[in-house]
Amino acid sequence: MKDTFYVTTPIYYPNDVPHIGHAYTSVAADIIARYHRLRGERVFHLTGTDEHGLKLQRAAEAAGVDPRTWVDRMEPRWREVWSRLDIAYDDYIRTTEPRHEAAVAQLLQAVYENGRDDIYPGIYEGLYCVSCELYYGESDLEGGNCPIHGRPVELLREENYFFRLSAYRDRLLEHYEHHPEAVQPEVRRNEVLSVIRGGLQDFSISRTSFHWGIPLPWDPRHVCYVWFDALTNYITAAGYGSDPERFGRMWPADVHLMAKDILRQHAVYWPAMLMAAGVEPARQVWAHGYLLVGGEKMSKTKLTGIHPFELIDHFGVDSYRYYFMREIQFGQDGNFSWESMVERHNADLANGLGNLLSRVLAMLAASFEGRVPPPDGTGAEGDLPAVAADVLGRYEGHFGRMELSSAVGAAWDLVGRVNQYLVEREPWKVARDPARQEEAGAVLYAAAEALRILAVLISPVMPGAAARVWEQLGIAAPLGAQRLPEAAAWGGLAPGTVTRRGEALFPRIDA
Numbered sequence: 357m358k359d360t361f362y363v364t365t366p367i368y369y370p371n372d373v374p375h376i377g378h379a380y381t382s383v384a385a386d387i388i389a390r391y392h393r394l395r396g397e398r399v400f401h402l403t404g405t406d407e408h409g410l411k412l413q414r415a416a417e418a419a420g421v422d423p424r425t426w427v428d429r430m431e432p433r434w435r436e437v438w439s440r441l442d443i444a445y446d447d448y449i450r451t452t453e454p455r456h457e458a459a460v461a462q463l464l465q466a467v468y469e470n471g472r473d474d475i476y477p478g479i480y481e482g483l484y485c486v487s488c489e490l491y492y493g494e495s496d497l498e499g500g501n502c503p504i505h506g507r508p509v510e511l512l513r514e515e516n517y518f519f520r521l522s523a524y525r526d527r528l529l530e531h532y533e534h535h536p537e538a539v540q541p542e543v544r545r546n547e548v549l550s551v552i553r554g555g556l557q558d559f560s561i562s563r564t565s566f567h568w569g570i571p572l573p574w575d576p577r578h579v580c581y582v583w584f585d586a587l588t589n590y591i592t593a594a595g596y597g598s599d600p601e602r603f604g605r606m607w608p609a610d611v612h613l614m615a616k617d618i619l620r621q622h623a624v625y626w627p628a629m630l631m632a633a634g635v636e637p638a639r640q641v642w643a644h645g646y647l648l649v650g651g652e653k654m655s656k657t658k659l660t661g662i663h664p665f666e667l668i669d670h671f672g673v674d675s676y677r678y679y680f681m682r683e684i685q686f687g688q689d690g691n692f693s694w695e696s697m698v699e700r701h702n703a704d705l706a707n708g709l710g711n712l713l714s715r716v717l718a719m720l721a722a723s724f725e726g727r728v729p730p731p732d733g734t735g736a737e738g739d740l741p742a743v744a745a746d747v748l749g750r751y752e753g754h755f756g757r758m759e760l761s762s763a764v765g766a767a768w769d770l771v772g773r774v775n776q777y778l779v780e781r782e783p784w785k786v787a788r789d790p791a792r793q794e795e796a797g798a799v800l801y802a803a804a805e806a807l808r809i810l811a812v813l814i815s816p817v818m819p820g821a822a823a824r825v826w827e828q829l830g831i832a833a834p835l836g837a838q839r840l841p842e843a844a845a846w847g848g849l850a851p852g853t854v855t856r857r858g859e860a861l862f863p864r865i866d867a
């Protein structure tokens with residue numbers, strides 16, 4: 357029985373190193389996975405590299421090495437980025453691994469033998485974009501070039517096996533009618549429906565013109581088409597064909613996350629391939645927008661790629677993760693700019709959360725020897741408990757609808773309210789009056805308690821910063837053991853807790 361929340365990123369092409377566009381998807385997937393862990397769910401977060409195909413073979417040739425040497429050299433360059441970005445994936449799949457080659461052979465064989473001739477031989481001639489690893493029709497092109505990469509396509513002609521995608525039109529439409537949530541956001545769903553309604557063409561699933569791929573089990577002169585190979589990774593890692601018990605706990609995947617560039621492969625090819633093999637399609641394909649630089653899609657092909665380290669070195673990993681999730685409405689295209697990143701960092705992190713933590717801890721140190729005072733039972737906390745409860749409700753609602761930017765924004769409503777509350781209650785003044793010590797203590801209790809709740813809420817987004825807030829608050833129970841919603845209920849901070857003022861959470865950055 358399925359018992360695991362299963363989220364995936366695309367497996368990226370290691371023909372080059374990652375840029376912040378790839379990192380955008382991987383950070384989002386990590387936040388979703390961490391949020392579900394925070395809710396106490398069993399989670400499986402999969403990522404990896406897509407290592408076969410013509411694009412990879414050509415990158416290797418250009419470097420003067422064989423494809424295997426090339427992918428072995430490049431793959432660590434991806435993992436090093438995920439590691440510095442605090443991406444806590446549960447499995448990393450490489451399509452050149454034997455477990456994957458076995459799963460692809462199994463899936464191919466299952467479709468080949470399904471009794472409906474869904475795989476048949478033929479000759480293919482068409483216009484191919486190597487960057488997409490995709491054939492295009494004349495009418496798809498823009499000025500004769502690939503609509504995604506703006507590069508010339510090539511005329512390829514070869515003997516292929518085809519997959520009878522055209523036979524799946526009605527079943528796909530029916531699937532999406534019964535499962536409106538299966539492609540999101542809505543604009544992407546409409547796009548997919550119109551592609552399917554417009555009629556589907558069979559696509560070739562093998563290549564004979566080069567050899568860097570997985571041989572077809574029944575005709576090893578052919579290697580498997582890289583997209584058929586790559587999509588299969590999602591079931592390989594879940595135990596397809598090797599561990600039925602595990603496969604039952606994991607599959608269908610809950611969310612395949614990606615940008616809209618590869619929506620068609622995920623929402624049309626992939627479910628049809630699975631249907632042909634008698635496997636249930638994934639529950640959801642979620643295609644976010646593009647990260648733009650100067651108004652254009654950032655891409656390696658167009659040489660506008662920014663390596664994540666260029667930004668992490670300057671802003672730190674927590675600020676990095678926060679910026680991309682907060683700044684860009686999840687699902688829409690969004691521009692990256694250095695200026696907006698500096699502004700967000702200083703306004704929301706240094707002046708917002710960071711300043712709140714340091715003020716509260718400084719006041720506790722000055723007036724209460726750093727110990728968390730008790731709440732006074734007279735309502736000094738004002739509306740903070742109600743605001744925190746409201747924020748939690750909205751935060752969970754937004755996460756449930758994959759509105760990641762709004763979920764993060766909800767937590768910042770609490771930051772804003774606590775800062776305002778402190779201005780209203782002036783605990784630094786109240787504390788100077790010996791007769792009002794209890795009141796000052798209760799106000800600081802409320803502010804510290806709100807910070808505790810904030811640490812829990814930001815932990816999926818900024819795991820490092822959340823841990824530092826937790827540590828400075830001096831809470832003994834591990835942050836990693838906190839579970840929503842209980843951990844965000846008001847009153848969890850124990851009076852008497854010894855806080856430990858530390859370094860500034862987010863030092864300001866000069867523009």
Ligand code: ME8
Pocket residue numbers: 365366367368369370377378380381406586587588589613614615616617618645646647648653654655
């Ligand atoms: O397509 N904005 O790999 P890929 C947002 N191997 N996201 C971006 C982006 C941008 N400017 N640029 C890249 C492949 N991405 C196949 C996938 S899956 C079975 C096989 C992200 O290396 C986004 O997630 O070209 C996009 O879908 C993916 O990188 C494409 O990565």
